[in-house]
Amino acid sequence: MLGASQRRRTVIVMKPDLTQLYPxxxxxxxxxxxxxxxxxxxxxxxxxxxxxxxxxxxxxxxxxxxxxxxxxxxxxxxxxxxxxxxxxxxxxxxxxxxxxxxxxxxxxxxxxxxxxxxxxxxxxxxxxxxxxxxxxxxxxxxxxxxxxxxxxxxLRARKSPAEIAALREAGAAIDRVHRQVPALLKAGRTEREVGRDIAEAIVAEGHAKVDFVIVASGPNAASPHHELSDRVIGPGEPVVIDIGGTMPSGYCSDETRNYCIGEPPAAYTAYYQVLRRAQQAACRAVRPGVTPEQVDAAAREVIAEAGYGEFFIHRTGHGIGLETHEEPYIVAGNTRPLEPGMAFSVEPGIYPGEHGARIEDIVVCTEDGFESVNHVERDLIVVD
Known part of the structure; x- marks a missing residue:
């Protein structure tokens, strides 16, 4: 449950400048x-x-x-x-x-x-x-x-400065929700109970609506689009938390972080470090002129070289703006060069079966590289 101080917390949301967002x-x-x-x-x-x-x-x-x-x-x-x-x-x-x-x-x-x-x-x-x-x-x-x-x-793939500002606002709001997650995750709670509290926090932190809440524990973490269930979260289990919503501006948030209730399994720790390197490699590959398939390959090569290639079962990312999923898609075969202002997720994953992990940030292609609108720690977060 959210604590009393969390329930009372009021977030002041500045009304977006619609003339700049929709000129x-x-x-x-x-x-x-x-x-x-x-x-x-x-x-x-x-x-x-x-x-x-x-x-x-x-x-x-x-x-x-x-x-x-x-x-x-x-x-x-x-x-x-x-x-x-x-x-x-x-x-x-x-x-x-x-x-x-x-x-x-x-x-x-x-x-x-x-x-x-x-x-x-x-x-x-x-x-x-x-x-x-x-x-x-x-x-x-x-x-x-x-x-x-x-x-x-x-047209929508390349964001204006006002749109990028709206995405930064959305990223900061969902960051604030992720920072509350460790207080909500406890052994003995169900995924649905945790998900309900997260949904409340998404709205409390300034979103106009909740778009999705994934709380995937233990083997459920091996399913990238797992739905909330009544599964009880147990000690020593990894948990994938993938959440997002729509801000009053109309622009969306989407961020995935990974948690573990107590000491994580050794096998999980091993591939999580690989995943962390893969996500860093994909982000570093982002710059104008690079193609989405090259960004995808940057993540995929790290994972494949470590022997986990068969467990990376989806594209590396998707565009985001007025929709959670829109162009550009970060996937093999997409050869349209990236341009400044393009915004998309970078979210490689590894899903062996007994558990799984995914690290996701929303990044914006800049004139000479990238900017992440998410800033919560990307290392595994261990919850006591």
């Missing part, structure tokens, strides 16, 4: 990128792409809300009449964007089709519901659909 100029860049991609328009429904373009964190409903960004022409926001006030009150209301409300008996898909009569190729938001994509396909049979991520992913 009016961004929409023009989205339109330019749409034209450069050879598309006639982008169709962005509620989700991270819409928020990135306008700052509008719209509710995902069965009623269509869609920002239409023509390659040549002015963007417009199709919105249900009952959501019009919310759209106008959002940062989108301060943009020079026409808002087109529709009534309950209207067909909003036909409305969009009528305004894009010459469209032959459109990008649909990666998070658009399938039923909506199909409705657009019916309304615009002449228009080939492609993922809007081909345009939006590249």
């Amino acid at each position: 009016p100029s961004r929409l023009a860049r989205v339109r330019e990128a749409t034209a450069e991609a050879g598309l006639d328009a982008l169709l962005l429904t509620p989700g991270p792409d819409l928020r990135y373009a306008t700052g509008y964190d719209a509710i995902q409903l069965e009623r269509l809300t869609c920002l239409v960004v023509p390659a040549h022409g002015e963007p417009f926001l199709v919105v249900p009449r009952l959501e019009l006030a919310a759209a106008q009150a959002s940062p989108a209301g301060a943009l020079d964007v026409e808002m087109v409300p529709w009534e309950e008996t209207d067909d909003p898909y036909a409305l969009v089709a009528r305004r894009l009569p010459a469209a032959r190729a459109v990008g649909v938001a990666d998070r658009m519901w399938a039923v909506m994509a199909l409705r657009f396909q019916e309304a615009m049979p002449q228009a080939r659909q492609v993922p809007a991520g081909r345009v939006m992913g590249r």
Whole structure:
């Protein structure tokens, strides 16, 4: 349980500067990128792409809300009449964007089709519901659909100074949560009990919502995406704690640290030192011009040379921003060179079966290297 002093602790969260996070100029860049991609328009429904373009964190409903960004022409926001006030009150209301409300008996898909009569190729938001994509396909049979991520992913991958500041704020908040974990981890407690307390701390430390809490003890630590369970944590057991949330800014945190209840097993200590070196090697590899697959290889080579290669079963990292997982992905085959402002996790893992470990930091590629937004100790934390 959280102590009384922890429950009373109040964190003052500065309201993010939405004008800097979601600048009016961004929409023009989205339109330019749409034209450069050879598309006639982008169709962005509620989700991270819409928020990135306008700052509008719209509710995902069965009623269509869609920002239409023509390659040549002015963007417009199709919105249900009952959501019009919310759209106008959002940062989108301060943009020079026409808002087109529709009534309950209207067909909003036909409305969009009528305004894009010459469209032959459109990008649909990666998070658009399938039923909506199909409705657009019916309304615009002449228009080939492609993922809007081909345009939006590249724009979102390179963060602005304001976005990097938001990620630093998120990193500091999740650091504060990890510093509380040793007081919450005790032999005899269940993963679910510890996870509940961590979730409370994530919100208390300034997040708007909890995105995930992984408390993986003993053999469960060998499952990278383990769900909370009623397993009782025992003495001498390693525990992987992977946690993250979304800040009021819309930007996400994600950090993994490793703990052990008392003296760790000798086999675990041996490969944990390898993992520590691998994570350091991958971070040191980060700089402009290096490819994500080279960063992945830097971690993988250390682990393979030590004889644990078969137990490193996932990519080294993923981009982060308005989503916990977005471009760039740090994996073999990704040859797009890193650029200053790209933000992503560096999180190699080793999972032999009887236990496992993963060390994760969010790093930002700088002009000459990298910056980590996480600062909690990366060595194994032994809890008495």
